[in-house]
Amino acid sequence: METAVLDLIEQEKSIPTSEENLGDLEEEECFFQDIVLLLDLGIALDDVKRLKDAGINTIKGVQMTIPKKLLEIEGFDDKKIVKIKEACTKVSFVNSFTTALEVDQRNQIFKLSTGSKAFDKLLDGGIESMAITEVFGESGSGKTQLSHTLCVTAQMPGPNGYIGGKVIFIDTEHTFRTDRLRSIAYRFNLDENTVLENILCARAYTSEHQEAGVFKLLIVDSIIAHFRVDYYGRKEMAHRQHRLGQLMACLQKISEEYNIAIFITNQITSNLNNLEQGDPQQPVGGNILAHASTTRISLRKVLNGKRIAKVYDSPNLAANEVEFTVTSGGIDDIKIN
Ligand SMILES: Nc1ncnc2c1ncn2[C@@H]1O[C@H](COP(=O)(O)OP(=O)(O)OP(=O)(O)O)[C@@H](O)[C@H]1O
Numbered sequence: 001m002e003t004a005v006l007d008l009i010e011q012e013k014s015i016p017t018s019e020e021n022l023g024d025l026e027e028e029e030c031f032f033q034d035i036v037l038l039l040d041l042g043i044a045l046d047d048v049k050r051l052k053d054a055g056i057n058t059i060k061g062v063q064m065t066i067p068k069k070l071l072e073i074e075g076f077d078d079k080k081i082v083k084i085k086e087a088c089t090k091v092s093f094v095n096s097f098t099t100a101l102e103v104d105q106r107n108q109i110f111k112l113s114t115g116s117k118a119f120d121k122l123l124d125g126g127i128e129s130m131a132i133t134e135v136f137g138e139s140g141s142g143k144t145q146l147s148h149t150l151c152v153t154a155q156m157p158g159p160n161g162y163i164g165g166k167v168i169f170i171d172t173e174h175t176f177r178t179d180r181l182r183s184i185a186y187r188f189n190l191d192e193n194t195v196l197e198n199i200l201c202a203r204a205y206t207s208e209h210q211e212a213g214v215f216k217l218l219i220v221d222s223i224i225a226h227f228r229v230d231y232y233g234r235k236e237m238a239h240r241q242h243r244l245g246q247l248m249a250c251l252q253k254i255s256e257e258y259n260i261a262i263f264i265t266n267q268i269t270s271n272l273n274n275l276e277q278g279d280p281q282q283p284v285g286g287n288i289l290a291h292a293s294t295t296r297i298s299l300r301k302v303l304n305g306k307r308i309a310k311v312y313d314s315p316n317l318a319a320n321e322v323e324f325t326v327t328s329g330g331i332d333d334i335k336i337n
């Protein structure tokens, strides 16, 4: 799975997009400054290519990468790195007048609807960009159906000028279903084929190109499945956690660099000790996931097919819970008859 994510970064850039996307891209352009701009400031084409090969495509991406990491790139030394960093500062400065508003990046943050108004309210609007939102819960609690719902709502215009965008779905459990997506698209009165066209399923990912700014949501369903199979037993735990940490850092960087929402699903372990605290569900993944996820939501099944979403950990949300339901049209509010 890590390879899949890294491939996504490496392959970023860029074929002509459809006409309707061009306007959107212009709006996003000043946020996503391509490193080809460094060519005008005396940085060699080979070095720009090497940065791209290392998965660094934007000025912000260079600024976010520590020199130690840049030193790993073939042919890069301290002197070159200083020169590149200085050039990045100049590019940022030249564009600082057009990007003055954008310095306040909070303005850029958007929120994606879960499909349920109550659930959105719990999240203060929905799944947030520039952050990692994690849901965990027992089998059948609705993690995958929520992932599918977000694939559709991410394509719809939303509050604060959100124009909608494309989705990357990394399916590690082989539960990605186009028929599920069609039903959800139907619920929201969207053209089913167009909705499917806007979702890139990473299992089938080969050479299709991406354009920074077009993608708004990256889903990993589930984040932990492969790790639990690949690393087994206590002895391998440290190694597993290290790799998981690297992956989460990579996702965090993607979310900030490209202003996209990251949505991951996680599994649970039932711990009887927690029953006393009224919460038998514990997410797996230990401290690494706990620290890396911005917001953690637990899902559980209750009677009559209802589900409960509860804020498990968040920097800004109260630890409330709400009821919702899972339908063929995706996540929805409980209808009161
Ligand atoms: N098209 C559909 N119409 C109605 N209900 C559905 C549909 N697809 C899935 N469900 C139901 O939604 C519920 C949630 O399923 P989902 O696959 O989202 O669970 P999950 O939390 O991802 O479980 P797991 O941990 O096994 O992956 C299940 O009860 C399932 O039967």
Ligand SMILES: [Mg+2]
Residues within 6 Å of the ligand: 143, 144, 145, 173, 175, 221
């Ligand atoms: Mg699932």
